[in-house]
Amino acid sequence: MTLASFIIQLLNGLAAAASLFLVSAGLSLIFGVTRIVNFAHGSLYMLGLYGAYSLIEFFGRTPLGFWGAVALSALAVGLVGVLIEVLVLRRIYRAPELFQLLATFAIVLVIKDIALFTWGAEDLVGPRAPGLTMAVEIMGRRIPAYDLLLIAIGPVVLGAIWLLLTRTRWGALVRAATQDREMVGALGVDQAKLFTSVFFVGSVLAGLGGALQIPREPANLELDLAIIADAFVVTVVGGLGSIGGAFLAAIIIGVAKAFCIGIGTVTWFGFEISFSKLTLVVEFLIMALVLVVRPYGLLGKPQAAQRAASEPAPPLQVPSWTFALVWLALLAIVPLVADRYATILLTDIVCFALFSVSLHFIMGPAGMVSFGHAAYFGIGAYAAGLLLKRFGLPMEAALLLAPVIAGLFAIVYGWFCVRLSGVYLAMLTLAFAQISWSIVFQWDSVTGGSNGVFGVWPAAWLADKTVYYYMALVLCGAGIVFLWLVLFSPFGYALRAGRDSPLRAEAIGIDLRGFQWAAFVLVGAMAGLAGAVYAFSKGSISPSSISIAQSTDGLIMVLLGGVETLTGPVVGAAIFTWLRDVVARNTEFWRAVMGGVILLIVLLFPQGLVGGLKLLVTRWREQRA
Amino acid sequence: MLGVKDLHAFYGRAHILHGISLEAHAGEVVALLGRNGAGKSTAMKAIMGLVPPARGEVSFAGQRIERLPPYRIARLGLGYVPEERRIFTELSVMENLEVGRQAARSGVPLWTEEKLFKLFPNLARMRERPGGRMSGGEQQMLTIARTLMGNPSCVLLDEPSEGLAPIIVEEMANSIRALKGEGVSVILCEQNLHFALGVADRAYIIEKGQIRFGGSMAELAANDSLREQYLSV
Numbered sequence: 096m097t098l099a100s101f102i103i104q105l106l107n108g109l110a111a112a113a114s115l116f117l118v119s120a121g122l123s124l125i126f127g128v129t130r131i132v133n134f135a136h137g138s139l140y141m142l143g144l145y146g147a148y149s150l151i152e153f154f155g156r157t158p159l160g161f162w163g164a165v166a167l168s169a170l171a172v173g174l175v176g177v178l179i180e181v182l183v184l185r186r187i188y189r190a191p192e193l194f195q196l197l198a199t200f201a202i203v204l205v206i207k208d209i210a211l212f213t214w215g216a217e218d219l220v221g222p223r224a225p226g227l228t229m230a231v232e233i234m235g236r237r238i239p240a241y242d243l244l245l246i247a248i249g250p251v252v253l254g255a256i257w258l259l260l261t262r263t264r265w266g267a268l269v270r271a272a273t274q275d276r277e278m279v280g281a282l283g284v285d286q287a288k289l290f291t292s293v294f295f296v297g298s299v300l301a302g303l304g305g306a307l308q309i310p311r312e313p314a315n316l317e318l319d320l321a322i323i324a325d326a327f328v329v330t331v332v333g334g335l336g337s338i339g340g341a342f343l344a345a346i347i348i349g350v351a352k353a354f355c356i357g358i359g360t361v362t363w364f365g366f367e368i369s370f371s372k373l374t375l376v377v378e379f380l381i382m383a384l385v386l387v388v389r390p391y392g393l394l395g396k397p398q399a400a401q402r403a404a405s406e407p408a409p410p411l412q413v414p415s416w417t418f419a420l421v422w423l424a425l426l427a428i429v430p431l432v433a434d435r436y437a438t439i440l441l442t443d444i445v446c447f448a449l450f451s452v453s454l455h456f457i458m459g460p461a462g463m464v465s466f467g468h469a470a471y472f473g474i475g476a477y478a479a480g481l482l483l484k485r486f487g488l489p490m491e492a493a494l495l496l497a498p499v500i501a502g503l504f505a506i507v508y509g510w511f512c513v514r515l516s517g518v519y520l521a522m523l524t525l526a527f528a529q530i531s532w533s534i535v536f537q538w539d540s541v542t543g544g545s546n547g548v549f550g551v552w553p554a555a556w557l558a559d560k561t562v563y564y565y566m567a568l569v570l571c572g573a574g575i576v577f578l579w580l581v582l583f584s585p586f587g588y589a590l591r592a593g594r595d596s597p598l599r600a601e602a603i604g605i606d607l608r609g610f611q612w613a614a615f616v617l618v619g620a621m622a623g624l625a626g627a628v629y630a631f632s633k634g635s636i637s638p639s640s641i642s643i644a645q646s647t648d649g650l651i652m653v654l655l656g657g658v659e660t661l662t663g664p665v666v667g668a669a670i671f672t673w674l675r676d677v678v679a680r681n682t683e684f685w686r687a688v689m690g691g692v693i694l695l696i697v698l699l700f701p702q703g704l705v706g707g708l709k710l711l712v713t714r715w716r717e718q719r720a
Numbered sequence: 721m722l723g724v725k726d727l728h729a730f731y732g733r734a735h736i737l738h739g740i741s742l743e744a745h746a747g748e749v750v751a752l753l754g755r756n757g758a759g760k761s762t763a764m765k766a767i768m769g770l771v772p773p774a775r776g777e778v779s780f781a782g783q784r785i786e787r788l789p790p791y792r793i794a795r796l797g798l799g800y801v802p803e804e805r806r807i808f809t810e811l812s813v814m815e816n817l818e819v820g821r822q823a824a825r826s827g828v829p830l831w832t833e834e835k836l837f838k839l840f841p842n843l844a845r846m847r848e849r850p851g852g853r854m855s856g857g858e859q860q861m862l863t864i865a866r867t868l869m870g871n872p873s874c875v876l877l878d879e880p881s882e883g884l885a886p887i888i889v890e891e892m893a894n895s896i897r898a899l900k901g902e903g904v905s906v907i908l909c910e911q912n913l914h915f916a917l918g919v920a921d922r923a924y925i926i927e928k929g930q931i932r933f934g935g936s937m938a939e940l941a942a943n944d945s946l947r948e949q950y951l952s953v
Contacts (some may be wrong), residue, residue: 267811267818268819270808270811271811271815271816271819274808274810277770277790278806279819280789280791280794282791282819282867282870283794283795283820
């Protein structure tokens with residue numbers, strides 16, 4: 096690489112870092128004060144891009160029209176953020192944090208469909224910035240003038256945020272609330288207003304980050320989850336709540352990506368290494384590396400213990416054997432009375448139930464929230480498919496080996512993850528899922544790349560849908576019961592003790608980290624089993640089985656049913672899968688409907704469906720007593 | 721000024737306050753005495769709305785406040801100084817004071833940074849120091865000063881003498897007398913009877929979430945058996 100191309104890639108990276116920084120700074124601000132991991136932040140970025148596109152069309156492609164559109168779009172997105180805070184999040188600040196997360200997933204779904212409805216499914220390519228379409232010659236290469244402007248905007252915004260935070264009363268309140276929001280309230284500060292204003296500023300930053308990208312990137316519907324993953328990585332690498340850290344991390348990641356593209360394919364010692372393929376994964380590699388060395392990010396500090404945290408989870412209630420047997424009997428009868436379609440749908444539900452129960456095991460009783468549980472589901476699915484197609488193993492062997500392979504991956508991923516806790520842990524699980532996804536997505540010769548693997552059909556004796564359903568029911572049901580039994584074994588008690596009080600658990604001699612690692616491997620294998628059963632029922636596997644969307648689906652299932660109950664995740668999986676099927680068959684905008692339903696449930700049953708029903712039953716009994 | 725009637729409060733499922741009643745008049749210093757775990761801090765948090773009262777009445781400045789959120793209560797002029805101080809460690813002394821600032825209130829002393837620095841001269845020498853790099857005594861001064869920035873007519877002071885060097889405790893007592901001199905009512909939780917005797921006009925004794933005694937400091941000082949039963953360790 097010559098010096099000139101080095102400089103060019105550096106500038107490219109810095110230009111890309113600007114928007115990344117804006118989005119991440121907004122996310123970091125919002126998280127700091129409200130403690131909400133706002134999954135909808137990427138959606139706000141996407142709206143900023145779409146908004147700028149439309150406003151430029153409206154105002155005309157003049158410098159004034161362009162910059163007016165960018166500014167107006169950012170402000171409009173700020174108002175959307177205010178709307179989200181006032182209409183949804185404000186009502187559930189007292190709910191468990193994970194439930195707030197569920198609400199932001201729902202908002203992602205709703206915004207995606209609003210964008211689909213308003214702007215359609217086609218990519219929209221925006222104009223270049225009028226007046227800035229020329230290129231500047233640097234060391235014999237031409238750099239778009241707009242990129243140089245972006246490079247300047249990053250530090251300017253950083254300076255503006257810094258001034259706002261350190262030189263104004265609002266800034267002092269925000270920083271104080273980041274540490275102890277209850278005390279800020281006791282000093283007479285209206286938290287609701289403060290939260291709304293923080294949401295406004297954070298959302299404006301997201302919207303501005305999006306709007307500024309309009310000359311560089313077409314507006315499309317995939318941006319929301321793509322950019323939220325990037326923003327998570329940047330905030331975590333920089334250190335949660337550290338705006339300076341976000342700036343540093345955005346630059347590191349922006350530049351690293353640019354270099355991966357710039358280097359292209361290199362031959363080292365006879366091996367062809369494609370660096371451009373690394374672009375999708377390099378940020379996650381950086382994040383994994385940083386978190387192992389500095390568990391709180393580059394400039395972050397250990398998170399202060401949260402005040403006024405929600406109460407510890409109540410003890411789990413064991414479902415009775417009669418209850419379980421009745422349900423099992425009902426599930427066994429269904430194919431005899433229902434049609435083929437219902438049987439196939441039930442097979443899906445059974446797979447997702449095991450997926451959801453395994454996720455619940457790790458995030459509920461084991462206390463380690465995973466944002467990347469699809470990794471194991473997907474690895475299980477791919478392992479099954481590849482063992483069958485590439486290694487020629489019999490289907491039965493592939494099916495049984497798949498969970499083992501998912502477990503092996505969980506051994507590696509888990510080793511890193513159990514070293515962290517809280518949001519950092521969640522982000523690292525997301526990172527591993529994305530690393531897995533990008534390998535699967537790009538390794539065409541083995542995994543089939545974006546097409547996936549086809550012809551993954553079960554053995555002849557299982558080919559019938561009804562027979563396959565029974566096998567799925569037996570395997571996944573056994574997995575679920577096994578996980579539940581483990582929860583009530585000494586191992587399960589130790590995990591729950593570790594979740595409720597890590598220090599005390601270690602003080603009585605529990606090797607918490609080892610136990611958590613083992614739990615990781617266990618649920619990884621079980622999710623892998625679910626993925627393998629699912630793969631053979633569909634006959635094909637696509638990279639979406641390992642995507643962020645798949646991970647969030649799992650979270651929605653668990654949280655919808657209720658993380659504090661044992662049966663909740665099963666109910667959540669059933670309702671989510673069934674509802675999605677019904678809605679998707681009837682409208683193109685199934686996401687908005689799903690999102691709306693989830694929001695309704697979040698606002699009406701902050702304990703999850705099963706938790707909420709239990710509460711109703713208890714109240715009813717108390718009234719009668 | 722402040723009246724509490726039959727106040728009940730829970731922490732999770734634990735019933736902490738079993739119907740306490742007390743009152744404080746304008747310009748009065750009232751001590752709430754009791755052993756560790758008797759319910760003193762919970763009483764203050766329940767009055768302030770930080771632990772929502774399950775039952776009972778709290779009235780302040782002629783208004784019922786038991787259903788109000790803490791910030792509304794603070795804005796009525798009721799100040800709260802927590803036991804753990806809860807200084808904003810990342811913020812400087814001046815910024816900590818800024819967070820506490822509220823608009824002037826009629827009929828109540830108006831506090832400015834400069835006036836507070838006269839009351840707590842130590843703070844004046846460390847205006848730009850982050851709260852996290854102050855000694856316990858300095859933090860205790862700052863947490864009181866921060867609450868005073870809200871121009872309260874009554875201050876709830878949770879264990880102001882706890883964990884402080886004797887000389888600082890004496891300074892603290894002086895500050896409380898100064899507040900009384902300004903006409904600010906003070907309700908303070910204490911385990912340190914000696915400290916309370918030096919500053920308070922009246923006292924209540926709380927034990928297992930119930931008020932066991934209410935009377936003047938002189939009555940309490942004269943009654944050995946009362947002190948033996950509820951306060952001695």
